[in-house]
Amino acid sequence: MKATSARLLRLLSLLQTRKDWPGGELASRLQVSPRTVRRDVDRLRELGYPIQATMGTGGGYQLGAGASLPPLLLDDDEAVAVAVGLRTAAQGGVSGIEETSVRALAKLLQVLPSRLRRRVDTLGTFTVPVPSPGPVVDADTLALVAAACRDSERLRFDYRSHDGDTSRRVVEPHRLAARGRRWYLVAWDTARGDWRTFRVDRMRPLPPTGPRVPPRDPPGQGVAAYLEERMRVHAGSVRARVRLLVPVEEGVRLAGAFGRVEPVDEGSCVLVLAGGSSLHMACYLGMLDVDMRVEEPEELREQMGRLSARFRRAAEPG
Numbered sequence: 001m002k003a004t005s006a007r008l009l010r011l012l013s014l015l016q017t018r019k020d021w022p023g024g025e026l027a028s029r030l031q032v033s034p035r036t037v038r039r040d041v042d043r044l045r046e047l048g049y050p051i052q053a054t055m056g057t058g059g060g061y062q063l064g065a066g067a068s069l070p071p072l073l074l075d076d077d078e079a080v081a082v083a084v085g086l087r088t089a090a091q092g093g094v095s096g097i098e099e100t101s102v103r104a105l106a107k108l109l110q111v112l113p114s115r116l117r118r119r120v121d122t123l124g125t126f127t128v129p130v131p132s133p134g135p136v137v138d139a140d141t142l143a144l145v146a147a148a149c150r151d152s153e154r155l156r157f158d159y160r161s162h163d164g165d166t167s168r169r170v171v172e173p174h175r176l177a178a179r180g181r182r183w184y185l186v187a188w189d190t191a192r193g194d195w196r197t198f199r200v201d202r203m204r205p206l207p208p209t210g211p212r213v214p215p216r217d218p219p220g221q222g223v224a225a226y227l228e229e230r231m232r233v234h235a236g237s238v239r240a241r242v243r244l245l246v247p248v249e250e251g252v253r254l255a256g257a258f259g260r261v262e263p264v265d266e267g268s269c270v271l272v273l274a275g276g277s278s279l280h281m282a283c284y285l286g287m288l289d290v291d292m293r294v295e296e297p298e299e300l301r302e303q304m305g306r307l308s309a310r311f312r313r314a315a316e317p318g
Contacts, residue, residue: 004040007032011040013073015051015063022060037061076116083108083120093181096139135201137183142176144205145185149173153209155187160202162237162276171196172213175223179231186223188216195219197230229260238281239274240300245291254288270295278303 007030014029015021027034041051041061050064074082086108089101109117148155152172159169171187174195178184183200219226243264244251251261251269259273271292275281282303285292294301 008040008043009073011037012044012049012063013075015049015061016073020060020062026061079108079112079116080119083112084123087124093136094139094142094183095136135182135199137201141203141205142183142200144207144209145173145200145203146176148209149175149185151209151212152215153212154190155209156206157198158204158206159198160204169198171198172216174216174218176200177223177227179227184227186219186227195226197227237276238278238297238300240272240281240297241295242271242273242285242300243293243295244269244271244288245293250290254290258284279307282307 010030011026014026023034023037027037030037030040032040041053045051052062052064054060054062083105086101086105090098090105109120112120145155147153154170155173156168156170158166160166170190171185172190173185173187175186176183177186185198185200185203187196187198188194189196221229244255244261245268246254247267248261248263248269251271255261255271255273259271262270262272264270273281275284278297278300281300285304286307294304
């Protein structure tokens with residue numbers, strides 16, 4: 001009986017790690033016959049686990065969603081990861097889930113073995129959360145957008161831009177991405193016929209979603225790289241082109257993390273970047289330690305001139 005119970009737990013653990021399991025592969029993993037797998041699946045169903053079966057050559061088993069949440073099997077590392085994630089969620093970033101995260105963490109700590117509880121307690125005791133200002137995303141909005149991505153449904157929303165202007169957008173959502181404390185939606189903008197990124201905290205969805213549309217291929221460079229490029233080149237109200245008087249390879253090494261570097265000739269390249277302040281941009285460019293010329297905008301050129309004069313005055317003997 002002990003061996004049967006252990007096998008049932010092992011079977012349940014396997015079913016929770018993948019969406020579909022061929023019956024033959026389960027039998028091989030458990031080192032039992034397909035008939036034993038069928039009997040064990042029936043036992044799990046009697047315990048309330050909604051396991052679906054498909055017959056035929058490509059048949060197998062799938063753990064479905066039930067009316068109530070069944071016990072969830074986690075290995076040691078998974079349990080610690082969930083506990084750490086709940087601690088992080090309890091500190092904010094997504095509104096409406098802080099208290100829920102604390103309750104879930106309390107339940108998890110109550111059933112953790114002492115060896116794992118010590119690991120989680122150590123992380124909590126010797127980790128100091130540093131509050132950081134930033135936008136808070138509404139949990140219901142985040143869930144609605146994620147569901148639209150999953151179901152390939154068009155999404156309508158009112159969007160507030162960086163300048164405070166509001167516009168109505170209709171998009172085909174692709175993926176959500178977290179960057180720092182901000183959440184972004186990468187989506188195909190139907191009106192502009194191109195990929196765009198939207199900050200979720202600036203979105204006000206207009207339900208219902210739909211209709212469903214065929215999923216599009218993601219941006220060629222991948223979602224993460226596309227988002228990074230948008231942040232470097234398009235985010236912020238100040239956009240600039242600066243000629244760096246070094247070869248493009250050197251320009252990429254110096255400034256590739258902060259903008260797009262385009263070749264010009266053997267001895268120069270152009271850095272295309274964006275930011276929220278011409279002063280901050282001028283200070284950053286001054287730290288590159290390379291000769292350069294500001295091509296645009298005039299606002300940045302004037303700001304660098306003011307900084308230059310200020311530094312000259314600061315360098316004069318007292």
